[in-house]
Amino acid sequence: MRKTCSKCGEAFELLPGKPGFVSVCPSCTQSPEASARKAADGDRQHREWAAASRDYSRKLERTRTSDLVLESLGFVKVLGKSFTVMVPKDQC
Numbered sequence: 001m002r003k004t005c006s007k008c009g010e011a012f013e014l015l016p017g018k019p020g021f022v023s024v025c026p027s028c029t030q031s032p033e034a035s036a037r038k039a040a041d042g043d044r045q046h047r048e049w050a051a052a053s054r055d056y057s058r059k060l061e062r063t064r065t066s067d068l069v070l071e072s073l074g075f076v077k078v079l080g081k082s083f084t085v086m087v088p089k090d091q092c
């Protein structure tokens with residue numbers, strides 16, 4: 001079905017399942033506001049991810065420190081299925 005875009009006035013083929021308004025062509029459906037919102041979303045996600053990874057590396061740093069303490073006490077790390085246990089070195 002041929003339609004005329006209400007935004008840019010160009011004729012376009014209306015495909016079933018096209019996102020956005022039926023009277024707006026696919027290139028106008030991807031409006032600047034929508035892409036800006038998407039970019040802002042990505043930015044926020046990136047910030048959250050950065051904060052999470054910062055937290056994670058801080059946690060890792062703490063874990064490493066306590067590992068060293070346990071290691072000095074003769075414990076080694078054994079990887080379990082979903083957890084990590086510390087066992088005395090001579091038991092593994």
Ligand SMILES: [Zn+2]
Pocket residue numbers: 005006007008009010024025026027028029
């Ligand atoms: Zn258009």
